Amino acid sequence: MDPITVIRSRTVVMPSTNIDTDQIIPARFLTTTVREGLGVSLFADWRYDQAGQPKPDFVLNQPAARGCQVLVAGRNIGCGSSREHAPWALLDFGIRVVISTEIADIFRSNSLKNGLLPVVVDEATHEWLLANPGAEVEVDLPACALRLAEGREVKFPIEAFSRYCLMNGIDELGYLLSQMAAIERYERTREGA
């Protein structure tokens, strides 16, 4: 995983509320046994017509979306299934930050583990972002800050250890393995072995 520090990008906006992980990546693409290559199937049912051709009116198919790394979504994005294929698909497509007023628990957890930054903002900031698709924003992970036009800065919350891992490009497994003595002690106490 590449370390994340500051991400500068235009935004792409999907104002729908409750965008579930079945939309982000439909179940028929889940028979894969690898993580790679899911970007082409991202939002497949919204993105392609029955003949498999891109729908020109879908936001991710529009020229302005090209190269955007920041997705601004309506409230409660990522609800539903625990499929980690959802952040995998977003990342493979090129999205590195998801901004909303609410982000569902499992999707947020999965995102943090893959270098997809979940950013929760207040209603006013969210409304501004929804109203200004394509806005240039700066997401500063070390400062936990989202910077909008005209120097406006909004702080966002992020769990401390996840932030540490993201900034250093490491996963949590190394830390868990380093705690093996405590885990073994716990097992001995509980299992009476």
Next chain:
Amino acid sequence: MTAQSLFEKVWQRHVVVPETDDTPAILYIDLHLTHEVTSPQAFDVLRARKLPVRRLDRTLATMDHSTPTDTAQIFGGLPIKLESAARQVRQLEVNCAEFGVNLIGLQDSRRGIVHIIGPEQGATQPGKTIVCGDSHTSTHGAFGALAFGIGTTEVGYVLATQCLLQRKPKTLEIVVNGRLPAGVSAKDVVLAVIGRIGVNGGTGHVIEFRGSAIAAMSMDERMTVCNMSIEAGARAGMIAPDATTHEYLKGRPFAPQGADWDKAVADWNTLRSDAGAVYDKSAAFDAGTLEPMITFGTNPGMVTTISGNVPERPGDAVFAKSLAYMGLTAGERMAEKPVQVVFIGSCTNARISDLEAAAAILRGRKVARGVRALIVPGSQQIKLEAEQRGLAKVFTDAGAEWRESGCSMCLGMNGDLVDAGQYCVSTSNRNFEGRQGIGARTLLASPASAAAAAVRGCVTDPREFLG
């Protein structure tokens, strides 16, 4: 000592290292259930890091999501038709053999939907922490376990360390008091709860369901309720164990036996919220006022009574888009809406009592012309029991399809699909766009409501069939 909730008691027992400002708690996992869809990439991580599965005795694998429900493809020597699904099933077999994981395989008589066989085998027990790479892991909370869905990266962490890093969630108390009227089921209760608190009402929380209506429920019913906690955004739902729980578990293969059983029950009896336990949020429901429910939209919070109308929300573009997908109009009556498919199955409603409820309506009747009714038992054990007790014959006599167990048409990964534009009354848990097939229109309801729709060929209040 401060009064503790059920969740707090189970959480506290499993803290290996407490949380600090800088680090989450290390939480010990007692039981890890795994399946073919969300595990292959996790096994790859173990391979890459040269790590074994740390606790094989706490790991149980099965296959359910992409498996066929067609008998010939499971037992008849026919290959699994969907090539990518066949590959995934084979990959799980390879991974389990290589790492020594206990696999309940494709032809095993104990196979079934992972959230149905965990309890059925007695592996699901009060006070345990249980995880699985599947959001409906919340089902197991019906036993007073802390059970929640995880992603594939976390599946790898648990395989390697038997632990997860977790921040302590908040608690949400849902009290359901009173007696459910005849014809109103556990599914209707949980749909009513989600309809009120919303699909994000439980985000960041563990739900504890309590009250006299919950205490009066069977384990099957409690599992239906906890199963759909995630549809309210809560990763876990819990119900305190009681005599009903003990009765269900006694004698099951993985349940404690002999003196261990008595010790376990004594311990389980301490697993209830203390008087005065504090919850971060609460909501109360009167069971006596509840009715059969049905969804009309594209998330489980978009729900109304089966005798009700599609609500009107002028000016709400997302709501309008959802209704357009569903082919419904604001203000329209739900009853009498023609349906083309009925699906009775899934980890929400494919247990034996669900099949009984459906059979009570289908017995001596026929599935309406033009309706396809697919009945998929939650496990091979349930299938066998339904066949021995004559329920399967009721279904086939009625003209319904009776299949091998699996997730099937709940998410259509195995090719059991609803066609575009068709309405499907489904006992599953999600009515998301495309969930049951591209363009499929899902109406979530109870097994009785689904069976009633199968007979009449349209959305029907199951109370019409009450004797």
